[in-house]
Amino acid sequence: MSEPTENKRTSGDFLEVLERFGYRWQARLEHSGLPRMSDLPQGTTVLAFHFKEGIIVAGDRRATAGNAIMYERCDKVIPIDDYSLMAIAGVPATAFEMARVLSHNFEFFRRSQLQSMSAEGKVRSLSRLLKENVGNALQGLGAVSPIFATFDLRLKKPLIYFYDMLGAEFQIQTHTATGSGSPMIRGILEHEDLWGPRPLAERSRDEAAQLAIRLLQTAAQFDSATGQARPKDKIYPIIALITQNGYQFVPDDEMSGLFERSMSRDR
Amino acid sequence: MFEEPFRWMEAISTRHSYVREKLSKGQPVLGVPFDEGALLMSFTPQPGKVFEIYDRIAIGGLGHPADVERLRMTLLEMAHVEGFNRSAQDVTLSRLLQFGIAPALKQNFEEVQRAPYLIQLILAEISPDNRIQFFRLNYDGYWEMFKKGTVAAGNDAVREWIQKEIEKTPFETYSLEQALETACRIWEQGKKEGRSKEEKETESESPSRPESLKEAFETWTLEAAVLSRTATRKALFRHLTAEEIDRARAALVK
Numbered sequence: 001m002s003e004p005t006e007n008k009r010t011s012g013d014f015l016e017v018l019e020r021f022g023y024r025w026q027a028r029l030e031h032s033g034l035p036r037m038s039d040l041p042q043g044t045t046v047l048a049f050h051f052k053e054g055i056i057v058a059g060d061r062r063a064t065a066g067n068a069i070m071y072e073r074c075d076k077v078i079p080i081d082d083y084s085l086m087a088i089a090g091v092p093a094t095a096f097e098m099a100r101v102l103s104h105n106f107e108f109f110r111r112s113q114l115q116s117m118s119a120e121g122k123v124r125s126l127s128r129l130l131k132e133n134v135g136n137a138l139q140g141l142g143a144v145s146p147i148f149a150t151f152d153l154r155l156k157k158p159l160i161y162f163y164d165m166l167g168a169e170f171q172i173q174t175h176t177a178t179g180s181g182s183p184m185i186r187g188i189l190e191h192e193d194l195w196g197p198r199p200l201a202e203r204s205r206d207e208a209a210q211l212a213i214r215l216l217q218t219a220a221q222f223d224s225a226t227g228q229a230r231p232k233d234k235i236y237p238i239i240a241l242i243t244q245n246g247y248q249f250v251p252d253d254e255m256s257g258l259f260e261r262s263m264s265r266d267r
Numbered sequence: 268m269f270e271e272p273f274r275w276m277e278a279i280s281t282r283h284s285y286v287r288e289k290l291s292k293g294q295p296v297l298g299v300p301f302d303e304g305a306l307l308m309s310f311t312p313q314p315g316k317v318f319e320i321y322d323r324i325a326i327g328g329l330g331h332p333a334d335v336e337r338l339r340m341t342l343l344e345m346a347h348v349e350g351f352n353r354s355a356q357d358v359t360l361s362r363l364l365q366f367g368i369a370p371a372l373k374q375n376f377e378e379v380q381r382a383p384y385l386i387q388l389i390l391a392e393i394s395p396d397n398r399i400q401f402f403r404l405n406y407d408g409y410w411e412m413f414k415k416g417t418v419a420a421g422n423d424a425v426r427e428w429i430q431k432e433i434e435k436t437p438f439e440t441y442s443l444e445q446a447l448e449t450a451c452r453i454w455e456q457g458k459k460e461g462r463s464k465e466e467k468e469t470e471s472e473s474p475s476r477p478e479s480l481k482e483a484f485e486t487w488t489l490e491a492a493v494l495s496r497t498a499t500r501k502a503l504f505r506h507l508t509a510e511e512i513d514r515a516r517a518a519l520v521k
Contacts (some may be wrong), residue, residue, distance in 0.1 A: 014347060021348050082500055100351060107502070108347045111319050112340065246500075 012117075014108035015101060015128075043225025045181030045216055046076050046087035048147045048160050049174060049189065050201045051208035054243035055149045055158045057085050058212035060181070060220060061235055062227025063092060072227055077238050081106045082246040083151040084122060089179030090144035090165070094136065098129045098144060119152035123161050123169055130167035137165045145178050151242050158242055175200055181219030181226035188215060206258070209239050209250060213262040229259055278379055286375070286406050289385045293329035293421025294476075295429060295454055298389045298401045299438040300416055301446035301493075304503065305391040305399050308450050308491040310483045317492045319504035321346040321358050323393045325494050329419055330386035330406070338368060338386060355501070360392040360402055364410050372408030387419040393494050393503055399439075415439070418457075425461035429453055447491060447507070447515050455480045481520045489515065 046059035059076035062069060077087045078099040086102065088095035105125055109117045117125070126148050136142035143165045151158050160172040175189040192211060193200045203211070213229070216237045220228040229236050236255040241248050250258065296309040296316055307327040309316040315335070317327045320342050328335045345367045350358045375383040388404040401413040411417075416433040420426040432453045438446050458478060477483040491507040498505070 014351075017344050017348060018351065021344075082502075104347050104351045108343065111321075112343050114318075 012109040012113040014105040017108070018101070043181075043223070044076055044089040044179030045177065045185065045219040045223065045226040046089055046147060046179050047175065047177035047182070047185065047189070047212065047215060048087060048149050048172070049176070049193075049208070050158065050160065051203045051205065052201065053205060054151065054241060055160055056205075056208045056212055056239065056241050057087050057147065057149050058209075058216060058237055058239045059087050059179075060216050060227045060237055062225065064225045067224070069227075072230070072233075072235055075238055077240050077249075079103070079240075079247055080122075080148075080150075081110075083153065083242065085149050085240055085242060085247050086126070087147040087149070087178070088144060089146065089182075091142045094133060094142035095144045095146065098126070098133070098146070101129060102126060116153065118154065119150050119159055122150055123148060123159070126161075127163060127167045127169045130163055130165065134166055147176055147178055149242055151244060151246070156244065177215075179226070181216075181223035184219045184222040185215045188218065205241065208241075209258055210262040212239055213237055213259055217263075231256060231259060279376055282376060282379065282383060283407075286383050286385055290330055290387060290406065290421040293387060293419070295418055295420035295425055295457060296327035296329055296389055297418045297429065297433070297450045297454060298327060298391045298416055299433055299436075299446055299450055300399050300401075301438060301441050301443050303443065303497050304393060304493050304495040305401070306443065306446050306450065306491065306493050307389070307391060308447060308454075308489065310454065310477065310487045311490050312487050314488055314490055316490050317506075319492070319502070320363075320390075321350060322355050322502045322504075323395075323494060324358070324360055324363075324390065325392075325492060325504050326388055326390045327419065328386060328388040329421060330384070334384045334386045335388075338371075338384065338388065341371065342368065356395055359394070360390050360400065361412075364390070364402060364404065368404065369408040369410055372404070372406060375407055387421070389417050389419045391494055393496055397496055399494075420457070420461075422461045424464040425457045428460040429457040432457070443493065443511075444514065444518075447511075448518055451480055451489070451515065451519055455483070484516050484520055491515075 043064040044060065048055055048057040057077050061072055061074050063071040063074040077085055080086050080099060080103045086099050102125055106117055106122060126146065133142060145165050146163055148161045160176060161169050162172060162176045162178060163169050174193055177186050177189065217229065220226040236259055239250040294309060294311065296307065298305060298307045307317045307325055309327060315332060318339055319325055324346065326339065342363055345363055346358045372384055384406055386406050390402040390404065392400050394400060401417045402410050403413065403417045403419060404410040416438055418426055418429040418433060420429065436449060441449065477486050489512050493505060494503045
């Protein structure tokens, strides 16, 4: 900890504070040689869609590096604040750090400015981090393409955004998926929304969770970088919901029953 | 400038009395426990006495608003940088005070050319093992810990009286509602005690400040916030809602 500095800028921007304390987002990778991309853990399927009560965000649990499976219990849906979640696809080191910077950024803003950051401000903060990361992304290191989901307290409305690795943000009205397994399921999401028993936005919590589980299992069938659920080892996809009351994860003990039901055909 | 020891002593004591004089009108801020956490409360002409610092830390302060703001920002930055670099569990009040704020305030009397901080803070924390701690930080960087609650007040007599009263009251067994009402009553009584002492010492002009709870509720705002052990979120701080304040008002002002 250091002495307080004079002439503080009080814009409530945590990244600015971090930089004043000597933190550099870019510096670490600038002088390193280029590793092969396949040496870095990546590969994923994460998805989000609007359902009746809000937003569901789900992800598989596998982290891979090239054709090696590095980890089967990776949490790719990360809480940022009480109302926001980030689902990550890409290099975990960068993605987890972005999530940490973001969550501190939102909390620091709220506490220092004595008001919550607007939903738009939150969406832009992530965009800004991605832009600062462009150099790394283009070098083949640390590319991240996340989904950001939040509940807009002013509009009383849940919002989903996806980003490209350069920081462009796109708001989604229905559904989105990202990661190496996402091409396998985007068509299914669209099909379900248009011609399934009900549009996605009218489905209940259980129906939405069930669909998410099935989608992730499907992605795992075709994409080796997306992990299958392993009920014997208690490894299930991670599923979270955002409603007007904030985010909530589907607890482990509920997941086993939910998973079992999802794996049999609807009658 | 201060070659002679006497001059130095004189400079320091002038500085002390300058700060004291400036702080003497500072309105009391009380920090007390209740059965689910810690409560900070004060009556203020404008909001800005009770703040959230980190997940489990809150402060209340009096003094020059710009100085309160400077120290608040310092605490916020230190807490968040520490929480980011290490872990939220490493952000504790005793570390923030010992290594951050207290040395900064000690400058008040080391760099005599600089305008001193005009401030008195109380800080509350719920430790990771759910113990509640209160600290009082003086303008000179001196800080003390209190288990049963504490008070900051510009007027020494008021502060001492309220401190004694807080220590006599079993706040930790009270519900939030009870704790808030009792704290308000102590606030009112404290102001009376302070005034009667003042009158004995000096023939002071009639005070224009609110003297009773009734007046205080009419002209000022009751600002109150809690750190609650039962909060489900990571951040335990919340301001009391308008309804909760109204309920206290209804109970206290007949």
